[in-house]
Amino acid sequence: MALIVQKYGGTSVGNPERIKNVAKRIAKFQAQGHQVVVVVSAMSGETNKLIALAKEVQANPDPRELDAIMSTGEQVTTGLLSMALMDIGCKAKSYTGGQVKVLTDSTHTKARILSIDESNMRRDLDAGHVVVVAGFQGVDEHGNITTLGRGGSDTSGVALAAALKADECQIYTDVDGVYTTDPRVVPEAKKLDTITFEEMLEMASLGSKVLQIRSVEFAGKYKVKLRVLSSFQDEGEGTLITVEEDKNMEQPIISGIAFNRDEAKLTMLGVPDTPGIAYQILGAIADANIDVDMIIQNVGHDGTTDFSFTVNRGEFAKAQGILEGVKAKLGAREVTGDNKICKVSAVGVGMRSHPGVASQMFKALADEGINIQMISTSEIKISVVLDEKYLELAVRVLHRTFGLDQ
Amino acid sequence: MALIVQKYGGTSVGNPERIKNVAKRIAKFQAQGHQVVVVVSAMSGETNKLIALAKEVQANPDPRELDAIMSTGEQVTTGLLSMALMDIGCKAKSYTGGQVKVLTDSTHTKARILSIDESNMRRDLDAGHVVVVAGFQGVDEHGNITTLGRGGSDTSGVALAAALKADECQIYTDVDGVYTTDPRVVPEAKKLDTITFEEMLEMASLGSKVLQIRSVEFAGKYKVKLRVLSSFQDEGEGTLITVEEDKNMEQPIISGIAFNRDEAKLTMLGVPDTPGIAYQILGAIADANIDVDMIIQNVGHDGTTDFSFTVNRGEFAKAQGILEGVKAKLGAREVTGDNKICKVSAVGVGMRSHPGVASQMFKALADEGINIQMISTSEIKISVVLDEKYLELAVRVLHRTFGLDQ
Incomplete structure (x- = not known):
C-alpha cells in the first residue's frame, strides 16, 4: 500500500464528464489498496473568467480581494470531484487550502508555502477517504486567503506530497510526459522515461510548460518522487523525475x-x-x-x-x-x-x-x-x-x- | 455616528455595474460618518448555476460538498464589492463566513448560526474599513463550510447586526418595502411604513418573499431594528419592522x-x-x-x-x-x-x-x-x-x- 498524491490540471477537470473520468482513475488506484490525496486546479477557463470579472470592477484588482475571488475556482472543483467519487462508491472529502491548512506568507497572488498541517488529511485517509484538496491556494497567519501564482497547483501537489511523505506525486496533465523538446516544433521529439530534477528544473524554467518550476524545486528539495502523466491515456508510465542521474545507462549528453x-x-x-x-x-x-x-x-x-x-x-x-x-x-x-x-x-x-x-x-x-x-x-x-x-x-x-x- | 449593517441580495449585485452602484450607496453612508458592514448574496443566477453544475456530477449532491461549492458564489461577490469600494476611495475588506467567523451547527445546506466572532470586523471598522461579509454561509466547529439555506443571507445580515449591536439592519432588495399583499396579484396593494415583527413573521412565513423568516425571528429575538429598502431607488424610507405595535395610531385590524x-x-x-x-x-x-x-x-x-x-x-x-x-x-x-x-x-x-x-x-x-x-x-x-x-x-x-x- 502506497500513499500517492495526484494533481489534475484545469484541462483534466474541464467539465463534469472529465471530472467523472478523473474520479474513475482515482477509484482504480484506491481499489489497488493505495491511499490517495488529490490536488485539483480550477476547471479550465474559470480562473481567467474570474480575473476578467474582477477587472470589470477594478482595473487593477486589489491582490487580497483577487485572491478571495480566484480561489473559488479550485474550491468548486474539489466539491465536484468529491461528489463524483462518492457517486462511484468512494468515500471522499474536499478541502480548501485554508481548511488543510496550507499556511503561506502574505504575498497575495504570489504567496509561498510556509507549512502544511497534514493531520486532517491523515485522519481522513486512515478512515478510507480520498482527500481532495484545492490547489493554488493557502491561507496566511491572519486567515487571509492567498494564491500561489499561475501554475501553483503543481506546487500545492508537491508540497502536500512532501508534508505527507507520500510515495509518489503524480502530475496529470494533457501531455504524456516530458519530451526532448516541444513536439509541435520538432515532430521527431521523443518522450523521456526519466529526467533528473536539475534537468527538469532547467527545462521548466526555460519554458517547457509541463511543470511549474517551483514545484520541481520543491520536489528536489524534499526528495519527492515526481511523475508526469497524461490524464487522457490509461496506459503509459509518463516521465519520472529522479533525484539521481541514472548511472547504469549510457547517459545522453543533452536530454x-x-x-x-x-x-x-x-x-x-x-x-x-x-x-x-x-x-x-x-x-x-x-x-x-x-x-x-x-x-x-x-x-x-x-x-x-x-x-x-x-x-x-x-x-x-x-x-x-x-x-x-x-x-x-x-x-x-x-x-x-x-x-x-x-x-x-x-x-x-x-x-x-x-x-x-x-x-x-x-x-x-x-x-x-x-x-x-x-x-x-x-x-x-x-x-x-x-x-x-x-x-x-x-x-x-x-x-x-x-x-x-x- | 451609527453602525449600520446593510444586506444586498443577488439582484442588487447581479453584475459589475450594479455592484458599482451598491458601492456608491455604501460610500454615501460612510461619508455621513457611519460605520458600515455589508452582507452580500451571490450574483443573481450564480447559486442556481453552481447547483446545476453539482447535479451534473451527482444527481443528489452530497450536502457537505454542495456547501463547499455553493459558498463560492457569495465569496466572489465580497471580493468584487470590496474592489468596487476601493476603486471609489473607500477602504474595504472582504470576509467569508469562516473568516468572520460565523460559527454554525453542522447541518449542511440548512445550518443554524451558533455564534459570531465580531472582533475582526470591529477592528477593521475602527480602522475605517467597510467590512464586506459573504452571506448565506458559516463554518462548523470542525472547520467545514456550511450554508444557511435559501435566503440565508438575510439571516446572516441580522445575525451580524445582533452580534455587532448595530443601530440598524437594512435589507436592500428589489422591492421598496413590505406591501399589504403582492402588488402583482392586487394592483391596489399599499406599502406599509411600519409593520411589527410578529406580523412580519407571519407574512414572511406565509410566503411574502421579502425577507427570510429566520432573519425576522432573529431580529425580533435580538431586538435588531430591521428595515426593508429598495437598492434601485435613491429615496424612500422603506418599511421599518418594529418591536412594538404603534400605540399612537389607529391600528388597522389587518396589516x-x-x-x-x-x-x-x-x-x-x-x-x-x-x-x-x-x-x-x-x-x-x-x-x-x-x-x-x-x-x-x-x-x-x-x-x-x-x-x-x-x-x-x-x-x-x-x-x-x-x-x-x-x-x-x-x-x-x-x-x-x-x-x-x-x-x-x-x-x-x-x-x-x-x-x-x-x-x-x-x-x-x-x-x-x-x-x-x-x-x-x-x-x-x-x-x-x-x-x-x-x-x-x-x-x-x-x-x-x-x-x-x-
Whole structure:
C-alpha cells in the first residue's frame, strides 16, 4: 500500500464528464489498496473568467480581494470531484487550502508555502477517504486567503506530497510526459522515461510548460518522487523525475532542447563599473515585483560596463520605465531593449563530463546563419538569446545536432 | 455616528455595474460618518448555476460538498464589492463566513448560526474599513463550510447586526418595502411604513418573499431594528419592522394578506386517538429533514382522529412515502394528499382586540363560492387552505374586505 498524491490540471477537470473520468482513475488506484490525496486546479477557463470579472470592477484588482475571488475556482472543483467519487462508491472529502491548512506568507497572488498541517488529511485517509484538496491556494497567519501564482497547483501537489511523505506525486496533465523538446516544433521529439530534477528544473524554467518550476524545486528539495502523466491515456508510465542521474545507462549528453518565446531583453549601456551596480539596477526591478530571468554582465572597459537581463515580455514596458529612472541616478549612458527575442537552451547533466558541448551548439547555430545575441550557461545548460524569428529553426537544428531524434 | 449593517441580495449585485452602484450607496453612508458592514448574496443566477453544475456530477449532491461549492458564489461577490469600494476611495475588506467567523451547527445546506466572532470586523471598522461579509454561509466547529439555506443571507445580515449591536439592519432588495399583499396579484396593494415583527413573521412565513423568516425571528429575538429598502431607488424610507405595535395610531385590524402557492397537504385518516400520535407521525417527517408548515388535528370520534399537515410542494412525494410507512405501524386507515393547494392568510396584530375577524374572512370567501379546505389560526393571523385555482381571487377579495386598498 502506497500513499500517492495526484494533481489534475484545469484541462483534466474541464467539465463534469472529465471530472467523472478523473474520479474513475482515482477509484482504480484506491481499489489497488493505495491511499490517495488529490490536488485539483480550477476547471479550465474559470480562473481567467474570474480575473476578467474582477477587472470589470477594478482595473487593477486589489491582490487580497483577487485572491478571495480566484480561489473559488479550485474550491468548486474539489466539491465536484468529491461528489463524483462518492457517486462511484468512494468515500471522499474536499478541502480548501485554508481548511488543510496550507499556511503561506502574505504575498497575495504570489504567496509561498510556509507549512502544511497534514493531520486532517491523515485522519481522513486512515478512515478510507480520498482527500481532495484545492490547489493554488493557502491561507496566511491572519486567515487571509492567498494564491500561489499561475501554475501553483503543481506546487500545492508537491508540497502536500512532501508534508505527507507520500510515495509518489503524480502530475496529470494533457501531455504524456516530458519530451526532448516541444513536439509541435520538432515532430521527431521523443518522450523521456526519466529526467533528473536539475534537468527538469532547467527545462521548466526555460519554458517547457509541463511543470511549474517551483514545484520541481520543491520536489528536489524534499526528495519527492515526481511523475508526469497524461490524464487522457490509461496506459503509459509518463516521465519520472529522479533525484539521481541514472548511472547504469549510457547517459545522453543533452536530454532536451527547451525554449521560451515569452522573453524580452533590457540592457543598460555604459554603467560605471563599481560595486553595487547589479544590486541598484535589479533591486529597483525586484521592488516592482518583476521576475528577472537571465542576467549577464561582461567584463568592463574604460571604467564602465554593460548590464543586461531578460524579463517576461508582458513586463517589458514597466521594466524599461524603471531602468530609465535608475539610469540618471547611476550615470549610465543608455537603456536599450528588445521584446522580439526568444531563448533556446540545451539541457543535460551529461554536459558536466563532456566539454565541447557549447562549441558544438554555437557551431550548429552559426552553420544556419543564426546570430547569437546573448549567452548564459550553468553547469547543465547552455542558453542563447536569439531573434524570435529563428526560434523553430534553432530548436530543430539543436535537437538534431545532439542526436535527440534517434 | 451609527453602525449600520446593510444586506444586498443577488439582484442588487447581479453584475459589475450594479455592484458599482451598491458601492456608491455604501460610500454615501460612510461619508455621513457611519460605520458600515455589508452582507452580500451571490450574483443573481450564480447559486442556481453552481447547483446545476453539482447535479451534473451527482444527481443528489452530497450536502457537505454542495456547501463547499455553493459558498463560492457569495465569496466572489465580497471580493468584487470590496474592489468596487476601493476603486471609489473607500477602504474595504472582504470576509467569508469562516473568516468572520460565523460559527454554525453542522447541518449542511440548512445550518443554524451558533455564534459570531465580531472582533475582526470591529477592528477593521475602527480602522475605517467597510467590512464586506459573504452571506448565506458559516463554518462548523470542525472547520467545514456550511450554508444557511435559501435566503440565508438575510439571516446572516441580522445575525451580524445582533452580534455587532448595530443601530440598524437594512435589507436592500428589489422591492421598496413590505406591501399589504403582492402588488402583482392586487394592483391596489399599499406599502406599509411600519409593520411589527410578529406580523412580519407571519407574512414572511406565509410566503411574502421579502425577507427570510429566520432573519425576522432573529431580529425580533435580538431586538435588531430591521428595515426593508429598495437598492434601485435613491429615496424612500422603506418599511421599518418594529418591536412594538404603534400605540399612537389607529391600528388597522389587518396589516396584510399573505399567500403561498408552494404548498401541499397530507392527511392521515383514522389514526387511533392515543397519546404520542402527533410525535410518531411528525417525528418521521422531521427525521427526513422535511419542514412542516400548518399542522391540524381535530377532535376525534369513535376512538380515531384525522391528522393533517402541509409541506413544501417539492417534498410532497417524499413525505407521502414516509407516511405510508408510518400508517401500518400506527394502524391508521388511509393516507391522502393534495399538492394543488394554496394557503391564504390575513395577518394583523389588530385582530387581538377585534373579535369577528375570522367570521368576516370566512363570509367574504363564501360569498365568492370559495371552499375552505383547512383552517389554522394564531393570535395575529388566520390561514385557510384553498384549491390553488382560487388563490388570486381570494387574495383580492380579502384585501378589499379588510380595507387595505384605501
